[in-house]
Amino acid sequence: MPVPAAPPPATRARRLLAPLGTLTGVVAAFTYVGLVDPNESGHYPVCPLLSMTGLYCPGCGGLRSAHAVAHGDLATAFGANALAVVGYGVFAVVWLVWLIRVARGTRHQVSVPPFLGWAVGAVVLAFSVVRNLPFGSSLAP
Secondary structure (H helix, E strand, O other): OOOOOOOOOOOHHHHOHHHHHHHHHHHHHHHHHHHOOOOOOOOOOOOHHHHHHOOOOOOOOHHHHHHHHHOOOHHHHHHHHHHHHHHHHHHHHHHHHHHHHHHHOOOOOOOOOHHHHHHHHHHHHHHHHHHOOHHHHHHOO
16 A cells, blocks of 8 residues: 655745734734724723722733834833733744744744743732732832
8 A cells, every 4th residue: 555645845935824924913913902092991891800800900901001012112011011011022032933943944843841831820920919919009000
Protein backbone atom coordinates (compact mmCIF):
# COMPACT_ATOMS: atom_id res chain seq x y z
CA MET A 1 0.00 0.00 0.00
CA PRO A 2 1.54 3.36 -0.98
CA VAL A 3 2.34 5.84 1.75
CA PRO A 4 0.72 9.24 1.16
CA ALA A 5 3.19 11.95 0.34
CA ALA A 6 3.81 14.65 2.89
CA PRO A 7 2.13 17.93 2.04
CA PRO A 8 4.44 20.54 0.56
CA PRO A 9 5.79 23.10 3.02
CA ALA A 10 3.70 26.21 3.39
CA THR A 11 4.88 29.28 1.56
CA ARG A 12 6.10 32.28 3.52
CA ALA A 13 2.96 34.23 2.59
CA ARG A 14 0.74 31.43 3.88
CA ARG A 15 2.73 31.15 7.12
CA LEU A 16 2.39 34.90 7.70
CA LEU A 17 -1.43 34.81 7.47
CA ALA A 18 -2.02 34.03 11.15
CA PRO A 19 0.25 36.67 12.70
CA LEU A 20 -0.77 39.33 10.18
CA GLY A 21 -4.46 38.45 10.63
CA THR A 22 -4.01 38.79 14.38
CA LEU A 23 -2.34 42.17 13.92
CA THR A 24 -5.18 43.28 11.65
CA GLY A 25 -7.73 42.41 14.33
CA VAL A 26 -5.78 44.23 17.05
CA VAL A 27 -5.29 47.31 14.87
CA ALA A 28 -9.00 47.30 14.01
CA ALA A 29 -9.95 47.10 17.69
CA PHE A 30 -7.56 49.90 18.69
CA THR A 31 -8.78 52.00 15.76
CA TYR A 32 -12.39 51.57 16.85
CA VAL A 33 -11.60 52.40 20.47
CA GLY A 34 -9.48 55.33 19.29
CA LEU A 35 -12.38 56.71 17.25
CA VAL A 36 -15.23 55.96 19.68
CA ASP A 37 -14.27 57.63 22.94
CA PRO A 38 -14.98 55.44 26.01
CA ASN A 39 -14.94 58.59 28.17
CA GLU A 40 -18.33 59.51 26.68
CA SER A 41 -21.20 57.52 28.12
CA GLY A 42 -23.44 55.34 26.00
CA HIS A 43 -20.90 53.79 23.63
CA TYR A 44 -19.73 50.84 25.73
CA PRO A 45 -21.37 48.70 28.43
CA VAL A 46 -20.69 49.44 32.07
CA CYS A 47 -18.51 47.01 34.02
CA PRO A 48 -20.95 44.66 35.81
CA LEU A 49 -18.67 44.22 38.84
CA LEU A 50 -18.27 47.98 39.27
CA SER A 51 -21.99 48.66 38.80
CA MET A 52 -23.08 45.93 41.24
CA THR A 53 -20.39 46.19 43.93
CA GLY A 54 -18.54 49.47 43.40
CA LEU A 55 -15.26 47.50 43.12
CA TYR A 56 -12.85 47.88 40.23
CA CYS A 57 -12.07 44.70 38.32
CA PRO A 58 -8.63 44.23 36.72
CA GLY A 59 -10.07 45.41 33.39
CA CYS A 60 -11.75 48.58 34.63
CA GLY A 61 -10.27 51.49 32.73
CA GLY A 62 -8.94 49.21 30.01
CA LEU A 63 -10.95 50.85 27.22
CA ARG A 64 -9.90 54.34 28.36
CA SER A 65 -6.34 53.03 28.48
CA ALA A 66 -6.59 51.64 24.94
CA HIS A 67 -8.10 54.94 23.77
CA ALA A 68 -5.16 56.84 25.26
CA VAL A 69 -2.65 54.42 23.69
CA ALA A 70 -4.36 54.86 20.32
CA HIS A 71 -3.82 58.60 20.70
CA GLY A 72 -0.20 58.17 21.86
CA ASP A 73 -0.85 59.38 25.41
CA LEU A 74 0.97 56.79 27.54
CA ALA A 75 0.72 58.80 30.79
CA THR A 76 -3.07 58.83 30.58
CA ALA A 77 -3.07 55.18 29.53
CA PHE A 78 -1.07 54.17 32.61
CA GLY A 79 -3.39 56.25 34.78
CA ALA A 80 -6.47 54.50 33.40
CA ASN A 81 -5.14 50.93 33.72
CA ALA A 82 -1.43 50.31 34.19
CA LEU A 83 -1.84 46.53 33.99
CA ALA A 84 -3.52 46.82 30.59
CA VAL A 85 -0.65 48.93 29.24
CA VAL A 86 1.85 46.33 30.45
CA GLY A 87 -0.33 43.71 28.77
CA TYR A 88 -0.25 45.64 25.49
CA GLY A 89 3.54 45.69 25.69
CA VAL A 90 3.78 41.97 26.46
CA PHE A 91 1.44 41.22 23.59
CA ALA A 92 3.56 43.32 21.22
CA VAL A 93 6.74 41.46 22.18
CA VAL A 94 5.12 38.02 21.92
CA TRP A 95 3.56 38.95 18.58
CA LEU A 96 6.89 40.21 17.22
CA VAL A 97 8.67 36.99 18.25
CA TRP A 98 5.86 35.01 16.60
CA LEU A 99 6.17 37.03 13.39
CA ILE A 100 9.95 36.65 13.23
CA ARG A 101 9.82 32.90 13.83
CA VAL A 102 7.09 32.39 11.25
CA ALA A 103 8.92 34.57 8.69
CA ARG A 104 12.10 32.55 9.20
CA GLY A 105 10.19 29.29 8.90
CA THR A 106 11.15 28.07 12.37
CA ARG A 107 8.63 26.27 14.47
CA HIS A 108 6.64 28.49 16.78
CA GLN A 109 5.33 26.67 19.80
CA VAL A 110 4.13 28.42 22.91
CA SER A 111 4.57 26.50 26.11
CA VAL A 112 3.81 28.32 29.30
CA PRO A 113 5.17 26.76 32.47
CA PRO A 114 2.52 26.37 35.17
CA PHE A 115 4.31 28.69 37.59
CA LEU A 116 4.09 31.52 35.03
CA GLY A 117 0.32 31.16 34.83
CA TRP A 118 0.12 31.25 38.61
CA ALA A 119 2.44 34.27 38.74
CA VAL A 120 0.34 36.21 36.22
CA GLY A 121 -2.80 35.29 38.15
CA ALA A 122 -1.20 36.48 41.40
CA VAL A 123 -0.19 39.80 39.81
CA VAL A 124 -3.69 40.35 38.42
CA LEU A 125 -5.25 39.48 41.80
CA ALA A 126 -2.86 41.77 43.69
CA PHE A 127 -3.52 44.58 41.20
CA SER A 128 -7.27 44.10 41.65
CA VAL A 129 -7.08 44.15 45.43
CA VAL A 130 -4.64 47.05 45.73
CA ARG A 131 -6.51 49.31 43.33
CA ASN A 132 -9.62 48.97 45.54
CA LEU A 133 -7.82 49.91 48.77
CA PRO A 134 -7.35 53.52 49.93
CA PHE A 135 -3.53 53.43 49.60
CA GLY A 136 -3.82 52.03 46.04
CA SER A 137 -6.20 54.64 44.75
CA SER A 138 -3.56 55.80 42.26
CA LEU A 139 -4.17 52.51 40.40
CA ALA A 140 -7.93 53.15 40.19
CA PRO A 141 -9.21 54.43 36.83
